[in-house]
Amino acid sequence: MPTWIDTHCHLDAAEFAADTDAVRSRAAVGAVTHCVLPAVEAGNFDTVRALAHRYGDSYGLGIHPLCTGRAHTDDLQRLDLALAAARDDPRLVAVGEIGLDYFVPGLDAARQELFYREQIAIARRHGLPVILHVRRSADRLLKHLRPAGVSGIAHAFNGSLQQAQEFVRLGFKLGFGGTVTFETARQVRRLATELPLEAIVLETDAPDIPPQWLYRTARQRAAGQPQARNEPAELPRIAQVVAGLRGIGLDELAQATARNAAQALPKLGALLAGNCHCGLDPQSMLAQNLDAPGSGSGAGSSSPA
Secondary structure (H helix, E strand, O other), X not given: OOOEEEOOEOOOOXXXXXXXXXXXXXXXXXXXXXXXXXXXXXXXXXXXXXXXXXXXXXXXXXXXXXXXXXXXXXXXXXXXXXXHHOXXXXXXEEEEEEEEEOOOOOOOHHXXXXXXXXXXXXXXHHOOOEXXXXXXXXXXXXXXXXXXXXXXXXXXXXXXXXXXXXHHHOOOEEEEOHHHHOOOOHHHHHHHHHOOHHHEEEOOOEOOOOOHHHOOOHHHHHOOOOOOOOOHHHHHHHHHHHHHHHOOOHXXXXXXXXXXXXXXXXXXXXXXXXXXXXOOOHHHHHHHHHOOOOOOOOOOOOXXX
């Protein structure tokens, strides 16, 4: 069975607070052997760190653009200090989730850009890659990335082919998840098909961006059907869609996207290369982590996607 890396999953979200262990267990049973858990604000730095250690996963620390309205500029210093304190933590693999969002109305664009620019500088200072939130903001993100000399993952990428190629040229991998499962998402599906295989990583963004089979239309929601919750366990089925679009086998896709994730996040590569769970199936790996001393859940923060 192919094994998968979910490069973007918010296990700390409030939607998972009641059953985080079960969610992570279902993913492990489905051969999702590793999840990268990005923080979204200073208040959930400790939570994502604890969850990554609890489940044998990895994490990033950063301030999401949708959280900049309630963030304080002092939070940038908190991020800098948190990264310094976790310098020797092998599970800290990135600064993120950071970026720009020009889709959600009412956000202060200048404030977003301040936090984005400063966090890029912090990432460079600590020698870490970044996990980027890209929503109608690719060109502005690129403007600051070109002179910065940092790379990483452009999460949930949905820009143009030209923008995608520029991110790749700068050393980024592009994340594909639930959106690619919609036949109407022609641009995203084109990118997932035509970009070089070495440019692609897989993600869920759980509990957000549900794949087509979980999505409820506005009419269905108005009729009382709640939006289904996305989980990292959906990643293998999302991967089947990507493999089908590209006309390749699941094993080839799994190996390539794992290799790509390790290249984008070098500490993740080192963590996976030094994994001492060789020979154990994913469920046994999770059980071993859950039985470890001091493994507390701590889920409860909400993800802005």
